[in-house]
Amino acid sequence: MSVTxxxxxxxxxxxxxRGREWLFPGSPGxxxxxxxxxxxxxxxxxxxxAWGDGPRHGIARNRRWHWLPAPDGELxxxxxxxxxxxxxxxxxxxxxxxxxxxxxxxxxxLTVHNPGSTPFSFCAALHTYLRVGDIGDAALYGxxxxxxxxxxxxxxxxxxxxxxxxxxPVDRVYPEVAAPxxxxxxxxxxxxxxxxxxxxxxxxxxxxxxxxLDDLAPGDHRRFVCVEAGRxxxxxxxxxxxxxxxxxxxxxxxG
Ligand SMILES: O=P(O)(O)OC[C@H]1O[C@@H](O)[C@H](O)[C@@H](O)[C@@H]1O
Numbered sequence: 001m002s003v004t005x006x007x008x009x010x011x012x013x014x015x016x017x018r019g020r021e022w023l024f025p026g027s028p029g030x031x032x033x034x035x036x037x038x039x040x041x042x043x044x045x046x047x048x049x050a051w052g053d054g055p056r057h058g059i060a061r062n063r064r065w066h067w068l069p070a071p072d073g074e075l076x077x078x079x080x081x082x083x084x085x086x087x088x089x090x091x092x093x094x095x096x097x098x099x100x101x102x103x104x105x106x107x108x109x110l111t112v113h114n115p116g117s118t119p120f121s122f123c124a125a126l127h128t129y130l131r132v133g134d135i136g137d138a139a140l141y142g143x144x145x146x147x148x149x150x151x152x153x154x155x156x157x158x159x160x161x162x163x164x165x166x167x168x169p170v171d172r173v174y175p176e177v178a179a180p181x182x183x184x185x186x187x188x189x190x191x192x193x194x195x196x197x198x199x200x201x202x203x204x205x206x207x208x209x210x211x212x213l214d215d216l217a218p219g220d221h222r223r224f225v226c227v228e229a230g231r232x233x234x235x236x237x238x239x240x241x242x243x244x245x246x247x248x249x250x251x252x253x254x255g
Contacts, residue, residue: 003075003099003106006037010065010077010097013040015106017252022106022190024129024224027217036061038215039129039224041108043097046089046122048201048232049151057127059088060095073101080115092116105251108229110196112245114238121237125201125230126248132185135204135222139163142181142192143200148172149233151201166225169206175199175233183227189253194229196246201228 004014015022026039036042045060060079068076080094096111108126132138141163151171163184164170177200181192194200203226205213210221229248236244 001101001103003101005040005075005077005097005099007065007067007077009036009061009063010043010079010095011036011040011061012075012097012099012106012108013037015101015250017104017106020188021131022250022252024131024220026129027215027220030215030217032215034062035215038213041129042127043095043110044123044125044127044228044230045095045110045112046091046093046120046124048123048125048230051123051232054089058123059085061127065095065097068096070098075099091118091120093120093122104254105249107247107249109245109247111243112236112238113243114240117240119237119239121235123230123232123235124246125197125199125228125232126246127201127226127228128248128250129224129226130183130190130250131224132183133188133223134186135166135225137186138225139165139184140181140202140225140227141184142179143174143177143202146174146177148174151203164202166204169204169209170225171201171203171205173199173201173230173232181227183225191249191251191253192227192229193249193251194247196244197229197231197248198234199230199232201226201230201232203228 065077070076
């Protein structure tokens with residue numbers, strides 16, 4: 001059982017448990033300089049995707065964070081505002097990312113603090129790339145009947161009954177998801193819970209869009225599904241001195 005992370009982006013890269021890797025590791029050989037690895041858990045802050053005027057998915061995933069002391073079984077990293085972040089987003093802030101291992105789970109916690117003298121609003125997400133054997137065999141349970149926003153096309157839709165499967169590209173934001181989710185991948189079952197975060201983003205680019213991503217090896221879109229814990233549709237506002245925390249917990253089925 002182990003977890004590793006990179007100070008670049010404060011990105012968790014690897015979670016091993018029961019002799020298996022549960023996060024998609026990306027293709028380090030295709031890693032673009034100054035970009036997050038396409039895998040693990042990039043941190044999105046303070047903007048989701050291109051839904052704002054700032055850099056796509058924000059300013060945290062491609063900055064160097066610093067390590068914080070942490071007890072055994074935990075990794076902790078922090079990022080605070082710098083000249084470069086202030087040029088892209090004009091607010092002092094401090095982020096902390098904690099990754100805590102337990103015998104059957106990994107708990108990821110993101111804290112946002114406003115150390116400044118004026119309020120700010122932000123969106124945030126843990127862009128978790130979950131590894132699957134083959135996307136065609138994966139099914140995500142728990143979103144049945146839930147409205148969603150189609151990232152590509154806009155309007156809210158009501159999906160057909162049953163688990164979410166991945167016969168083609170999927171890019172959806174599910175608002176206000178309270179119940180736990182379950183990713184079934186052949187014989188492997190992963191529970192996904194969150195608090196503080198409200199929205200779930202489910203993303204897999206499908207074959208055609210994956211070909212346009214030069215940091216993804218051919219066929220690799222079949223090896224992951226992103227199930228992201230987000231605070232996207234209803235941004236958080238922090239007054240001076242206030243803190244917000246969101247968590248995503250990934251847990252293996254008992255047995
Ligand atoms: O290529 P990026 O910037 O890492 O984004 C990957 C995907 O991230 C997801 O969160 C978005 O919903 C998708 O629209 C996007 O394509």
